Amino acid sequence: MKRLAMKAMLAGAALSLSVGGLAQSSAPLHSPADARILATIKARPAVKAALAALESEHDQWVDTIVALTQIPAPPFKEGARAKAYAERFRAAGLADVEIDEVGNVLGLRRGTGKPGGKLVVVSAHLDTVFPEGTDVTVRREGNMLHAPGVGDDVAGLATQLSLIKALAAGKIATPMDILFVGDVGEEGLGDLRGIKHLFREGKYKDRIAAFFSIDDGSVDGLTNGGVGSKRYRLTFKGPGGHSFGAFGLVNPLTAMSQAIVNIYGIAVPASPKTTYSASVVGGGSSVNAIPSEAWLQLDMRSESAAELAKLERAVLAQVDAAVASENKARSTRDGAVSVDKMLIGDRPAGMTGADTALVRQTAAAYATEGVAARLSFSSTDANVPMNLGIPAITISRAATGGRGHSLDEWIDISPRESLKVKRMDLLAILAAAGLR
Secondary structure (H helix, E strand, O other), X not given: OOXXXXXXXXXXXXXXXXXXXXXXXXXXXXXXXXXXXXXXXXXXXXXXXXXXXXXXXXXXXXXXXXXXXXOOOOOOOOHHHHHHHHXXXXXXXXXXXXXXXXXXXXXXXXXXXXXXXXXXXXEEEOOOOOOOOOOOOOEEEOOEEEOOOOOOOHHHHHHHHHHXXXXXXHOOOOOOEEEEEEEOOOOHHHOOHHHHHHHHOOOOOOXXXXXXXXXXXXXXXXXXXEOEEEEEEXXXXXXXXXXXXXXXXXXXXXXXXXXXXXXXXXXXXXXXXXXEEEEEEEEOOOOOEEOOEEEEEEEEEEOOHHHHHHHHHHHHHHHHXXXXXXXXXXXOOOOXXXXXXXXXXXXXXXXXXXXXXXXXXXXXXXXXXXXXXXXXXXXXXXXXXHHHOOOEEEEEOOOEEEOOOOOOOEEEOOHHHHHHHHHHXXXXXXXXXXXX
């Protein structure tokens, strides 16, 4: 999204940036007109039937979470879960169900508008952060489910299925088509590959008018800012040699170490929040050998695309300076130190303004349940459409929890809060799809 447009959106919304997210003004995000639209939608008999179906389907929602969690979906190996999810799409009555070229599961719910017209995308991601072989058996203790990936984002997948079933139960006819997606590659080095494909090469890419990602773990969360990131693997190479006999030759490990020190001298703004981290290192072969190779994985993030680009230039310049310093400090008679810079992650930054209809009407949907929407920045599938200027947000997956991305991840599946969030999600999606 263009930065000037983003600034205008923020100014119009009377919001201010703060460390870690958006600090919203005391005024409601939605207008009285937005509230009336959501009240009208909620009062429709068909919608009342759909909301009732969500309540009656709660136990099935829990069963779905358990079943899908126990189908492993490690990074880049989401196939088994995708196949099972596609079958659930078909059973729920979606049309044109398919698994696309990169592994996304797609299913269409047709509206009453002109075929081939604009549509709304609702997504949840299939992948987890856990490696192949991780025990994903779910343990239930009362209203708590414990297992790796049980919340992030299996709860989102299950919630999506509940919403699809509720739409069918209410026989709701939306003006716009709704495309439901179980996408791959949201986590880590997956680098949002599923949603990038959907928007860049997918067959629906030119039809998408709005986008929801069901991937927030709080009741009031509404992510409208996308934290961008750049991730590099920097491989420093040199001639190597015996630690005693070749002493005095250049050492790639020294260059890497100096690069880290240099990078940590870079000043970054607190707002928009911008960060960096030297995260993983490796190299060398023996304690009595000068290494011929050392490598570093580096993470850079920002709420601002401009600041992220500025940081990337500064970091790479410091890496080059460290290599030049090592080649000047020690002998290059058997070869100089060099560095390969491999980009291994590129998540675009973006924002959907608080004054857009998508954010306002979703906030109004939250308000129907007495919830004040809390705007925030995060890094989710919604980053991709945000960056393209397509209205996009991330909403709750209807289960609160904790210890995400850890082996002892848990969620609370108590009906009261879970159903509240599912009702809010359903109303927000119906408003975006043009129901009035």
